[in-house]
Amino acid sequence: MLEAVRLSHKKQLNTAFIIFRMTVNNIIKTRRTLFMFLISSSTLLVALLYLVLRESDNMGISGYAFFAYIMGTLQIRGILLLLSVFYGSTVFSDELDRKTLVYLQSRPVSGWSLLLAKYFSAFAITAIFLVFSTAAPYLVLMAADSPADIIKNLDILGIDLLVMLLGAAAYCALMLMASILLKKPVLWGLTFTLLWENTVVNIPALINKFTLLHWLQSIFPHPAATNKFLSLLNPKPSSVQTSITMLLILTVIFILISGFAYRKKEFKLN
Amino acid sequence: MPIFEQTYRKWEGTLRTAGIRWFPITKMGIKQTFKKKRFLLFFIGCQVPFLVFAIRLIIGALVPENMENTAEFLQVNPSFFAHFLWIQTTFIFIMTIWSGANLINGDYQSNALQLYLSKPLTQLDYILGKLSIVVFFNLAITIVPAILLFILRVLIKYDKSWFVQNLWVIPAILGISLAISVIHSLFILCLSAITTNSRFSTITYFIILVFTDGVADLLYHLRRVGALLNISISNNIYSLFGIFFGKHAAKIPDYSENMADPYYGAAILIVLCICCYFVIKKRVGRIEVIQ
Amino acid sequence: MLINFENVSRWYGEVIALNDISINIPPGVTGLLGPNGAGKSTFLNLVTGRLKPSKGKVRVLGEDPRNNYKLTRFYGFVPEQDAYYEKLSGLDFMTYMAQLHGFERKAAKRASMEILERHNLITHMNKPVAAYSKGMRQRIKLAQALIHDPEILYLDEPMNGMDPVGRNETIDFVKKLSSAGKTIIVSSHILHEVEAMTQQIILMHNGKILAEGIVQEIRGLIDEYPHNVIIHTDRPREMASHLLGYDDVIDINIDDKQNHLKVQSKEPEKFYQNLVAVIVENGFNVTYIDSPDDNLQSVFKYLVK
Numbered sequence: 001m002l003e004a005v006r007l008s009h010k011k012q013l014n015t016a017f018i019i020f021r022m023t024v025n026n027i028i029k030t031r032r033t034l035f036m037f038l039i040s041s042s043t044l045l046v047a048l049l050y051l052v053l054r055e056s057d058n059m060g061i062s063g064y065a066f067f068a069y070i071m072g073t074l075q076i077r078g079i080l081l082l083l084s085v086f087y088g089s090t091v092f093s094d095e096l097d098r099k100t101l102v103y104l105q106s107r108p109v110s111g112w113s114l115l116l117a118k119y120f121s122a123f124a125i126t127a128i129f130l131v132f133s134t135a136a137p138y139l140v141l142m143a144a145d146s147p148a149d150i151i152k153n154l155d156i157l158g159i160d161l162l163v164m165l166l167g168a169a170a171y172c173a174l175m176l177m178a179s180i181l182l183k184k185p186v187l188w189g190l191t192f193t194l195l196w197e198n199t200v201v202n203i204p205a206l207i208n209k210f211t212l213l214h215w216l217q218s219i220f221p222h223p224a225a226t227n228k229f230l231s232l233l234n235p236k237p238s239s240v241q242t243s244i245t246m247l248l249i250l251t252v253i254f255i256l257i258s259g260f261a262y263r264k265k266e267f268k269l270n
Numbered sequence: 271m272p273i274f275e276q277t278y279r280k281w282e283g284t285l286r287t288a289g290i291r292w293f294p295i296t297k298m299g300i301k302q303t304f305k306k307k308r309f310l311l312f313f314i315g316c317q318v319p320f321l322v323f324a325i326r327l328i329i330g331a332l333v334p335e336n337m338e339n340t341a342e343f344l345q346v347n348p349s350f351f352a353h354f355l356w357i358q359t360t361f362i363f364i365m366t367i368w369s370g371a372n373l374i375n376g377d378y379q380s381n382a383l384q385l386y387l388s389k390p391l392t393q394l395d396y397i398l399g400k401l402s403i404v405v406f407f408n409l410a411i412t413i414v415p416a417i418l419l420f421i422l423r424v425l426i427k428y429d430k431s432w433f434v435q436n437l438w439v440i441p442a443i444l445g446i447s448l449a450i451s452v453i454h455s456l457f458i459l460c461l462s463a464i465t466t467n468s469r470f471s472t473i474t475y476f477i478i479l480v481f482t483d484g485v486a487d488l489l490y491h492l493r494r495v496g497a498l499l500n501i502s503i504s505n506n507i508y509s510l511f512g513i514f515f516g517k518h519a520a521k522i523p524d525y526s527e528n529m530a531d532p533y534y535g536a537a538i539l540i541v542l543c544i545c546c547y548f549v550i551k552k553r554v555g556r557i558e559v560i561q
Numbered sequence: 562m563l564i565n566f567e568n569v570s571r572w573y574g575e576v577i578a579l580n581d582i583s584i585n586i587p588p589g590v591t592g593l594l595g596p597n598g599a600g601k602s603t604f605l606n607l608v609t610g611r612l613k614p615s616k617g618k619v620r621v622l623g624e625d626p627r628n629n630y631k632l633t634r635f636y637g638f639v640p641e642q643d644a645y646y647e648k649l650s651g652l653d654f655m656t657y658m659a660q661l662h663g664f665e666r667k668a669a670k671r672a673s674m675e676i677l678e679r680h681n682l683i684t685h686m687n688k689p690v691a692a693y694s695k696g697m698r699q700r701i702k703l704a705q706a707l708i709h710d711p712e713i714l715y716l717d718e719p720m721n722g723m724d725p726v727g728r729n730e731t732i733d734f735v736k737k738l739s740s741a742g743k744t745i746i747v748s749s750h751i752l753h754e755v756e757a758m759t760q761q762i763i764l765m766h767n768g769k770i771l772a773e774g775i776v777q778e779i780r781g782l783i784d785e786y787p788h789n790v791i792i793h794t795d796r797p798r799e800m801a802s803h804l805l806g807y808d809d810v811i812d813i814n815i816d817d818k819q820n821h822l823k824v825q826s827k828e829p830e831k832f833y834q835n836l837v838a839v840i841v842e843n844g845f846n847v848t849y850i851d852s853p854d855d856n857l858q859s860v861f862k863y864l865v866k
Contacts, residue, residue: 018660029648032470039477046488053492061492069491074484082480086473093469099644103705106609106638107661108630186469187367190476195360263628266612 012113019109019117020124023091027125036086040079040133043070047137051144063141064153068222070137071160076213076220079133080167081193087122088175089185096179101267111262115176119255122172130164159221166219166247170212173254180261204235212250218243291391295399300406303369312368313411316361320415323354324422331427346423348439348518351416352511355446356522358412359507362454365411367475370404370458372468374554379466383554393554397547401455408451416443442514449510453539457503460546463553479504499529500538509535563588563713563744564608569617571603578603580768581617586746590739592755593748594861595765601748602641604765605717608746609638621713634662636713637706641721641748643698645690651677651701652686655708662709672708680704695722703731707738714738714745720754732757752858764861771864779860780829786854786863787811788829792836793821793848803839807832820848 027033050066061069092115095101104114138157142149171193178185193213201213208214218237238246303309330344377383386396420440424433457478461471486502499505511519512532529535562585571579579600593601606612607619610626619626626632646654655673656666664672677683680700685693690701699722706714716735720728735745735758749755755762756776764771764779772779780788794800801813801822809828816822826832829852840847853859 015661015663018657022657026646026648032465032467035474039481042481042485046485049489050492066488066492070488073487074481078480078484082473082477086469090469097467098646099640099642100646102611102638102640102642102644103658104661105611106633106636106706107658108633108663109661110630111628184368186472187364187371190367190472191364194476194480195364266606 012110015109016113016117019104019114020121023118023121024124026094027087027090027121033125036083036129040083040129041136043074043079043133044136044140046070046074047140051140054144063144064149067138067141070141071134071220072222075130075133075160076163076167076216077198080130080164081171081197083126083129084122084168084171085175085186085189085193087126088172089179089189091118091122092176092179093185096267105267112259115255115258115262119172119176119258122176123168126168126172127165130168131161134160134164156221159219162244163216163220166244167212167216169251170216170247170254173251173258174212177254177258177261180258180265202235208235209238209246212247214238215243215246215250292395292399292402295386295391295396296402296406299369299373299400299403303403303407309368312364313407316358316365316411317415319354319357319361320419323350323415323419326350327419327423328426331423348436348442348515349521351419351439351443352515352518352522354419355412355416355443355450356508356511358415359450361411362408362450363476363479365407366404366454366458367472369407370400370455371462371472371475373400373403374459374462374550375466375468375471387554393551396554397459397550401452401459404455404458405448405451408454409447412447412451413444416447446510446514449514449539450507453507453543456543456546456550460549463550496529497534500535503539503542505529506535506539510539562586563622564746565618565620566607567618567620569607569614569619571600571607571612571615577768579607579614582768582770583617584763584770584773586744586763587761588742588744589761590735590745590747590759592759592762593746593765594750594752594755594762596750598767599750599765600768601750601765602717603768605638605715605746605748609636609715634709635711636715637709637711639702639706639714639716639719641717643695643722645698645701647691648689650687650689651682651693654690654701655686655704658705659708664709676704676708677701696724696727699723699727699731703734712744714743716745716747718749719747720749720751728754735759752861764864766861766864772860776860780854787825787827788832789852789854790824790826790829790832790836791821791851791853792824793819793850795820795846797822799843800839800845803843804836807835809835 047067047070050063095104095118135157138153138160139150142153174192175185175189178189182188197211197213201208201211201217214235215238219240237243304313326344327346327350330346333344374383377386383396387393391399417440420436420443458471458475461474462468465471465474483502483504486499486505489498489501490496500509508522509529509532511522513536564584564586566582566584569579569582570577582600582604593604595601603612607614608621608626610621610629610632613627621632622635624632646657649657652670652673655677656669659669659672660666674683674686677686680703682697682700682704685697690698693701699719703716703719706716719735720731723731732754735747739745739759747755747758760775760777762776762779763773792800797815797817797820801815801824804810804813804824809826809831810824811827812825814823824832836850839845
């Protein structure tokens with residue numbers, strides 16, 4: 001029977017899928033996921049609050065405008081970054097912390113299969129939360145103005161979702177790379193996203209292209225919130241096609257670096 | 271001359287505890303943290319604003335007194351110190367995480383909590399010992415450089431009227447630095463006590479700060495009620511500048527005059543600190559022996 | 562040879578963990594012995610490809626194990642560390658491990674249940690591994706290494722945390738695997754336990770190999786250190802007078818109260834032959850004969866002096 005099993009051994013893609021499924025299952029079962037779900041529901045909660053307040057007060061702000069504001073403040077500068085940083089680093093770092101990487105390395109699992117499985121599990125979880133935290137307030141706030149607006153502004157929702165997914169793809173890849181190369185990937189990830197990106201993205205020079213946020217904001221259909229002083233600098237966005245291409249290229253580059261670093265690095269047992 | 275037995279000899283002196291029982295925890299924590307090279311580099315990097323402000327202060331002090339158009343930038347007044355401390359609060363976020371995210375959950379993981387509490391230490395001693403580690407590092411980048419700047423100003427250009435007029439800045443520096451340090455430290459310790467995963471405590475710390483900020487901003491955008499800005503923990507912390515520096519806090523970029531009374535923000539922070547303390551006490555109190 | 566080390570050195574900064582090791586490991590059970598810091602873990606890390614040598618070559622089944630995931634089909638590894646997925650049950654964990662080896666889902670589940678039964682874990686298979694006792698976790702670690710029926714098995718301190726019953730079971734299990742044709746490398750610092758599993762050993766100390774081979778052969782080669790033999794007899798003084806006549810006997814200590822004598826001989830094999838002759842010719846009543854040197858502990862002690 002063992003021989004038969006050996007002969008039917010499937011390709012590395014299948015192995016990657018097994019790791020992907022197990023990683024996602026493990027993540028979903030944790031209490032942290034519930035907490036992250038609450039965080040990603042904050043956009044919906046704020047949208048519902050808007051509805052409640054709108055009934056009692058004559059609001060000077062339309063549902064669409066408030067949706068744009070939520071996307072520009074909470075979503076692109078908060079939820080997207082924090083979820084991606086957390087899940088992007090957790091998927092691999094957890095194996096190191098639990099010391100279970102040894103089980104994966106003593107199995108016929110290629111480094112690339114392992115990393116791609118981990119990457120896509122981080123991306124999948126982050127993407128699900130982001131789609132929820134984008135689509136849910138959209139439905140509530142468009143319906144608040146007029147149900148027909150839900151269909152009318154679908155293109156905006158589509159672009160928002162595209163930005164979120166591209167952002168998740170890029171940041172998760174960056175954090176996967178950081179979790180292989182660095183000892184404290186979350187700390188470095190937060191320093192990079194909250195300090196470097198939030199500051200440098202506002203500088204009107206070539207340097208702002210060294211941020212993922214610049215490319216995301218170039219596609220983003222809403223104005224992103226920023227510090228009142230830095231916003232005076234008013235940097236120019238890049239074209240949408242260039243931004244999408246750059247984000248995809250950067251994602252691939254981060255994953256490639258992760259792969260090469262994983263092969264070179266020694267994860268020894270202590 | 272007596273010949274001593276080469277065996278274990280019992281200590282015949284009196285066992286004395288340290289004057290402050292929890293001090294060994296703090297001392298060891300500080301020593302261990304300073305051993306990390308990257309942390310040392312970061313710590314040195316946090317002193318860069320001190321150098322910038324010191325140069326600014328020196329240039330300002332050398333500018334002739336009769337120059338009426340002395341740039342506001344070069345004036346050394348209470349706003350100068352408030353501004354310096356505001357910049358350092360940015361570093362406090364990272365410093366707090368680096369020195370504090372793993373303090374209690376590291377002890378959970380290595381089962382060291384039982385070792386601590388089997389010594390003549392109370393839970394409060396343990397908490398104070400751990401808290402002091404983070405507070406130490408936060409004060410090292412706030413109080414110490416700020417007071418040094420004050421002393422530098424006095425030394426470079428001693429002016430009795432300036433000194434008397436601005437003497438109140440010293441307790442203001444002490445007060446705001448201590449307040450911000452303790453708040454951040456208690457908060458990170460609370461998160462470290464809640465979870466066994468330091469990555470999760472790090473990200474939760476940021477999530478809560480960033481989110482309360484974002485939600486406060488959104489709600490204020492809706493209703494334009496100052497009290498809504500108090501939802502943000504960061505806003506409440508910045509409002510403390512209003513308590514300690516008064517009108518001089520207005521020039522700080524993140525200080526919002528739209529907020530409700532700063533004492534309201536202080537009250538919220540006190541309640542937050544008390545809650546954090548009780549959470550830590552409860553978590554430390556229940557030592558998990560076997561799961 | 563299954564495993565081959567050719568002038569292998571490995572250092573971490575200024576610390577040399579393995580120092581110019583050249584060795585061939587044959588099929589069968591080999592004990593990798595040494596105190597903490599001897600280099601055993603580094604040895605296993607190199608042989609499983611987790612580390613690469615700073616110098617020299619490592620070959621397993623003729624191939625470099627570094628980044629060679631295909632080789633993992635032929636070996637199973639039991640790590641020393643207590644490593645597990647907290648939320649997974651024993652069965653889920655084993656099924657996952659089996660699937661990664663290429664088993665299809667149903668076959669993986671079936672094989673997992675079989676192996677859990679073999680390791681007395683079947684009644685606990687639906688409990689999370691985090692709730693298992695230390696001994697149970699050790700057994701499941703062993704089970705995951707055997708699920709794909711590998712040719713080679715690496716065991717890193719397999720009896721850590723086990724109770725005496727568990728230890729004996731593991732020793733018996735290793736002997737069974739060996740007789741089934743598996744090659745097993747057991748790393749341990751508990752010498753008498755490894756001695757119970759195998760006579761083929763590699764002794765390590767400070768990154769070097771002190772000796773390799775059969776315990777008695779190694780002991781026999783240590784010429785500088787005389788072999789001690791304790792003989793319990795009714796007439797110790799008389800026996801001593803006979804034994805002193807032989808030139809391999811260096812020293813004899815007599816304890817009249819306890820009725821025994823301790824003989825030091827530089828040629829143990831010759832001494833035992835002579836001892837038999839003395840006993841038979843003179844009709845001595847011998848209650849027991851013991852050699853405190855005929856174990857790994859003493860061999861190791863002599864080699865590190």
